[in-house]
Amino acid sequence: MDNKNLFVLFSFFVLFSCNNKVETNTEIIMVKLAESTQSWNGDTLPNYPEGQPKVTILKASIPPKAKLEMHEHLVINAGLLLKGELTVVDEFGNRLELKAGDPIIELVNTFHYGVNEGKETAEIVVFYAGDIATPITQIKE
Structure with missing residues (x-):
């Protein structure tokens, strides 16, 4: 191999090794x-509750200015707001303002609703831990 080819090969090796670092x-x-x-x-x-446990995981997408119906959860649940903003208001007027990345330990057996007062769709993942006989949500009549 002549010096020109050796130089090209060496240059390629240096260039490749500098631009393709492996994350360690x-x-x-x-x-x-x-x-x-x-x-x-x-x-x-x-x-x-007693009985066979049931875990449910839901992802909700709530468009801007959308408001959920007044409802209550009958089982323990917690969520994480992935995107956007969400305001949760309970039946007594207490408010919780959430932004992307915020966790929530939700209300159980207390009526409340969520509203997206922001400008982008809010996305939240909620984990419910109950039993097979109990619905996770009940709408207020």
Whole structure:
């Protein structure tokens, strides 16, 4: 191999190795987003029901200016707002303002609603922990 080809090969190697670094960080980071024995308004969470457990995970997309119906959850639930803004208002007028990245430990057996007062669709993932006999949500009549 002549010096010209060796130089081209060496240059290619240097260029390739500088622009294609392999990420070697393998550190796992855990961040506790929420932990409580109370819902966001301070009410103590109820005991879990007896019977066969059932876990439900829902993702809701709430368009700007949309308002959910007044409802209550019959099981313990918690969520994480992934995108947008969401305001939760309970039947007593207490308000919780959420922005993307905020966790929520939701109300149980208390009527409330959510409203997107923002300019983009709000997306929230909610985890419900109950039993197979109990509905997760009940609309106020």
